[in-house]
Amino acid sequence: MQPRTGGRPATPRLILATRNAGKVSELRAILEAADLDVELVGADAYPDIPDVKETGVTFAENALLKAHALARATGHPAVADDSGLCVDVLGGAPGIFSARWAGTHGDDRANLSLLLAQLADISDEHRAAHFACAAALALPDGTQRVVEGKLEGTLRHAPSGTGGFGYDPILQPLGDTRTCAELTPNEKNAISHRGQAFRALAPVVRELLG
Numbered sequence: 487m488q489p490r491t492g493g494r495p496a497t498p499r500l501i502l503a504t505r506n507a508g509k510v511s512e513l514r515a516i517l518e519a520a521d522l523d524v525e526l527v528g529a530d531a532y533p534d535i536p537d538v539k540e541t542g543v544t545f546a547e548n549a550l551l552k553a554h555a556l557a558r559a560t561g562h563p564a565v566a567d568d569s570g571l572c573v574d575v576l577g578g579a580p581g582i583f584s585a586r587w588a589g590t591h592g593d594d595r596a597n598l599s600l601l602l603a604q605l606a607d608i609s610d611e612h613r614a615a616h617f618a619c620a621a622a623l624a625l626p627d628g629t630q631r632v633v634e635g636k637l638e639g640t641l642r643h644a645p646s647g648t649g650g651f652g653y654d655p656i657l658q659p660l661g662d663t664r665t666c667a668e669l670t671p672n673e674k675n676a677i678s679h680r681g682q683a684f685r686a687l688a689p690v691v692r693e694l695l696g
């Protein structure tokens with residue numbers, strides 16, 4: 487049962503476990519498009535809560551770890567996502583290590599250069615890769631759900647485009663001639679792993695919070 491204010495159900499608060507404002511806007515737009523009345527806030531609204539160590543070995547495990555930690559700490563439902571690039575010829579690596587592939591967390595330029603160097607001798611036909619995303623919703627009582635999204639493509643030999651972040655300049659989605667870094671934000675959200683996972687989350691939010 488929702489708490490009531492002035493006879494109307496209070497708008498439930500949903501925390502997104504990220505300090506990335508772009509992710510918060512993306513999920514907010516998707517929840518609004520699904521006509522869901524929730525107050526979405528990023529982890530920045532809770533600066534005293536420490537970041538969670540990503541000790542899982544799958545995207546889903548890491549997303550669940552982050553979502554549960556935030557739900558427990560805030561007493562509100564929480565969403566977390568974990569994503570990365572999986573390269574077929576590398577057996578799925580960098581995978582969960584995507585953000586720190588070259589050693590320093592979030593050094594996009596070094597990560598991309600290292601990956602390109604590792605794949606230098608690999609021909610086009612063996613350069614299949616995909617972005618993967620798991621998005622988890624956890625409630626303070628321990629209830630949990632996970633959904634996933636995937637964007638398949640091939641890896642270029644050199645970066646192209648200035649949009650996006652991370653490995654966007656080298657992933658060319660199947661069926662397109664541009665890299666993700668050459669797509670507009672709307673074009674990327676429409677096909678991206680995270681866009682798919684967040685859209686799959688909307689009915690789950692409705693089921694558990696609506």
Ligand code: ITT
Pocket residue numbers: 503504505506509567568569570571584585586592594597617650651652653654666678680
């Ligand atoms: P949080 O603060 O929300 O955890 P993050 O950037 O550390 O964001 P992500 O799980 O979203 O963590 O992504 C991990 C890495 O995977 C990221 O640093 C990129 O290298 C890569 N990656 C994920 N999504 C990507 C995308 O849409 N385009 C390019 N690279 C992506």
